[in-house]
Amino acid sequence: xxxxxxxxxxxxxxxxxxxxxxxxxxxxxxxxxxxxxxxxxxxxxxxxxxxxxxxxxxxxxxxxxxxxxxxxxxxxxxxxxxxxxxxxxxxxxxxxxxxxxxxxxxxxxxxxxxxxxxxxxxxxxxxxxxxxxxxxxxxxxxxxxxxxxxxxxxxxxxxxxxxxxxxxxxxxxxxxxxxxxxxxxxxxxxxxxxxxxxxxxxxxxxxxxxxxxxxxxxxxxxxxxxxxxxxxxxxxxxxxxxxxxxxxxxxxxxxxxxxxxxxxxxxxxxxxxxxxxxxxxxxxxxxxxxxxxxxxxxxxxxxxxxxxxxxxxxxxxxxxxxxxxxxxxxxxxxxxxxxxxxxxxxxxxxxxxxxxxxxxxxxxxxxxxxxxxxxxxxxxxxxxxxxxxxxxxxxxxxxxxxxxxxxxxxxxxxxxxxxxxxxxxxxxxxxxxxxxxxxxxxx
Numbered sequence: 069x070x071x072x073x074x075x076x077x078x079x080x081x082x083x084x085x086x087x088x089x090x091x092x093x094x095x096x097x098x099x100x101x102x103x104x105x106x107x108x109x110x111x112x113x114x115x116x117x118x119x120x121x122x123x124x125x126x127x128x129x130x131x132x133x134x135x136x137x138x139x140x141x142x143x144x145x146x147x148x149x150x151x152x153x154x155x156x157x158x159x160x161x162x163x164x165x166x167x168x169x170x171x172x173x174x175x176x177x178x179x180x181x182x183x184x185x186x187x188x189x190x191x192x193x194x195x196x197x198x199x200x201x202x203x204x205x206x207x208x209x210x211x212x213x214x215x216x217x218x219x220x221x222x223x224x225x226x227x228x229x230x231x232x233x234x235x236x237x238x239x240x241x242x243x244x245x246x247x248x249x250x251x252x253x254x255x256x257x258x259x260x261x262x263x264x265x266x267x268x269x270x271x272x273x274x275x276x277x278x279x280x281x282x283x284x285x286x287x288x289x290x291x292x293x294x295x296x297x298x299x300x301x302x303x304x305x306x307x308x309x310x311x312x313x314x315x316x317x318x319x320x321x322x323x324x325x326x327x328x329x330x331x332x333x334x335x336x337x338x339x340x341x342x343x344x345x346x347x348x349x350x351x352x353x354x355x356x357x358x359x360x361x362x363x364x365x366x367x368x369x370x371x372x373x374x375x376x377x378x379x380x381x382x383x384x385x386x387x388x389x390x391x392x393x394x395x396x397x398x399x400x401x402x403x404x405x406x407x408x409x410x411x412x413x414x415x416x417x418x419x420x421x422x423x424x425x426x427x428x429x430x431x432x433x434x435x436x437x438x439x440x441x442x443x444x445x446x447x448x449x450x451x452x453x454x455x456x457x458x459x460x461x462x463x464x465x466x467x468x469x470x471x472x473x474x475x476x477x478x479x480x481x482x483x484x485x486x487x488x489x490x491x492x493x494x495x496x497x498x499x500x501x502x503x504x505x506x507x508x509x510x511x
């Protein structure tokens with residue numbers, strides 16, 4: 069198996085003892101965030117210097133380990149672009165939003181987002197090891213004043229206890245793995261005490277920004293709370309170092325399934341061949357590519373955005389050209405709170421009542437004959453259908469397919485079309501009288 073690159077320390081860290089360099093607390097306490105500090109590692113461009121000197125810009129902090137992955141002679145280095153701000157962050161763009169995913173609107177209690185029927189997003193901190201320049205939660209992340217307090221944490225736990233349809237809790241933030249070990253363990257313990265919580269997931273970029281944090285002690289602690297899943301966040305093959313590979317190996321040996329979530333970023337990873345190398349390197353270190361996100365409409369991220377078609381092109385270049393296990397879903401997170409919407413190339417070309425026409429990745433077109441006889445699944449005799457968990461108001465298209473509903477109406481649909489009070493009069497048909505519109509007449 070090809071060996072991941074061993075990260076090189078920037079010149080200013082050459083004399084740092086290994087004991088300190090490999091201590092995650094040292095990495096956190098020596099993060100760089102000013103012009104003077106960063107310029108000791110990489111020469112800054114005018115655009116970067118201007119951004120770093122701008123008041124009110126989204127927080128900058130970079131671990132010594134992660135900044136050492138940058139080629140200091142390359143102003144377009146893909147690692148550099150993710151963490152060093154540029155003046156383009158100050159530019160507004162069409163449809164820019166502060167909370168593009170409407171998470172605040174779906175928060176029944178502070179810091180807990182309940183967008184989907186059976187799972188919730190639990191924001192447990194606003195702090196990260198380093199800060200991505202395209203951060204979806206830049207409205208709160210990085211701001212020490214936005215940190216969730218003990219009272220809000222108790223409100224989150226109480227909500228979970230009284231909401232039995234929730235079976236899956238995703239911990240995010242900020243980054244849960246920057247929490248003090250005892251705080252993280254207490255948090256996981258409290259969640260695991262709730263009987264109907266089946267799965268706990270963690271979303272973290274700490275293994276990428278600061279793999280020193282993934283100690284055997286941490287892995288042993290996490291293993292106590294299985295089933296526990298963890299998604300990391302790698303955007304470019306240059307981020308896959310030996311240190312990251314070793315961290316992932318420790319987590320895998322602790323029984324933690326690993327996935328990866330990437331964000332499609334202009335000038336960083338918007339290349340089919342780069343993405344193929346990325347997903348193949350990830351699978352080599354036992355990390356399954358999970359999602360490739362379209363960049364959100366968040367303030368400061370306009371210069372990272374690509375057309376959605378670029379993501380479809382990338383999936384087209386992965387499907388069939390590498391292992392199916394290595395192909396992520398391309399996701400547009402619906403602005404306004406629509407949730408994750410998969411977008412992919414069209415492989416179904418046509419269909420009739422007895423045949424479908426499909427194509428493969430090479431453009432080979434073939435047909436698949438439908439069965440002439442098929443006894444449809446009967447939900448009345450299926451124990452799973454009888455015992456299905458209720459999803460009030462969120463059955464969506466499934467509700468149409470299984471016969472629960474005949475139509476889906478947008479909010480306010482009846483009011484909008486209640487011209488002249490028709491809907492009100494229909495409530496009592498005995499009082500309703502036609503308005504003289506006969507066959508062939510129009511309103």
